[in-house]
Amino acid sequence: MTIVGPRRTTQNDSDRVLNYAAIGATRSDEVVAFPPHGYRPFEATQRLGSGDARFEAAAQLLMSWGIHRISGIAVSDLQLENPKRAYAEVAYDQDGKPLAPRLPVDAAGMGADGVPQVIAGMTATVEYGWGPFRTPAPVKVVYVIDEPDRKGFACGTRHGHPASGEELFLLTRDETGSVHLTVRSVMRASDAKHMLPMTLMRVGERQYTKRILSALHPTRAAAFAA
Numbered sequence: 627m628t629i630v631g632p633r634r635t636t637q638n639d640s641d642r643v644l645n646y647a648a649i650g651a652t653r654s655d656e657v658v659a660f661p662p663h664g665y666r667p668f669e670a671t672q673r674l675g676s677g678d679a680r681f682e683a684a685a686q687l688l689m690s691w692g693i694h695r696i697s698g699i700a701v702s703d704l705q706l707e708n709p710k711r712a713y714a715e716v717a718y719d720q721d722g723k724p725l726a727p728r729l730p731v732d733a734a735g736m737g738a739d740g741v742p743q744v745i746a747g748m749t750a751t752v753e754y755g756w757g758p759f760r761t762p763a764p765v766k767v768v769y770v771i772d773e774p775d776r777k778g779f780a781c782g783t784r785h786g787h788p789a790s791g792e793e794l795f796l797l798t799r800d801e802t803g804s805v806h807l808t809v810r811s812v813m814r815a816s817d818a819k820h821m822l823p824m825t826l827m828r829v830g831e832r833q834y835t836k837r838i839l840s841a842l843h844p845t846r847a848a849a850f851a852a
Contacts, residue, residue, distance in 0.1 A: 652794035672839035685777040696841040700753035
């Protein structure tokens with residue numbers, strides 16, 4: 627696994643542009659039943675245990691790219707946008723009234739192991755695959771969920787990604803204290819030349835999903851930390 631912290635880059639604005647229009651589609655549960663035209667929806671949930679300690683430990687891992695790192699998915703080229711042009715997420719109160727935008731933190735937002743925390747507007751390259759078959763995929767964090775009982779983030783695909791769409795990784799704690807991880811996505815091939823890579827990714831989707839959903843389970847997380 628490779629992670630590179632924020633550093634200077636030769637990326638231009640076009641490299642950071644998302645390659646799909648339905649930004650934020652994964653926020654809604656209904657997107658699974660009513661996906662954007664031409665997109666394939668997916669959702670799966672795994673129970674991780676219960677209790678505040680379990681939730682907090684899983685959230686800390688999730689928000690420092692742990693779900694990818696533990697799954698063996700390489701994450702590199704983490705970049706923070708220019709703060710003056712940063713992707714600012716709008717927060718809402720319980721009545722749906724918009725509050726002040728949530729401005730992303732600076733490069734000091736690091737996890738305990740020195741890995742940058744997930745921030746709205748951050749760009750990265752993730753690398754999917756099995757064995758010698760690897761597919762680099764540029765993504766951008768389009769929104770972050772930071773609530774007392776809900777933590778997570780969604781990655782949108784950028785130009786150069788074999789897919790077009792969005793994937794949400796959401797950790798929740800219910801009224802009984804049970805902790806669950808949900809993965810929700812809407813995806814399609816970004817263009818004709820990426821039909822084969824997308825087909826290969828879908829062939830391995832079951833194994834990929836199993837790895838992702840179990841990544842924050844206490845047994846795997848403890849082994850990773852060790």
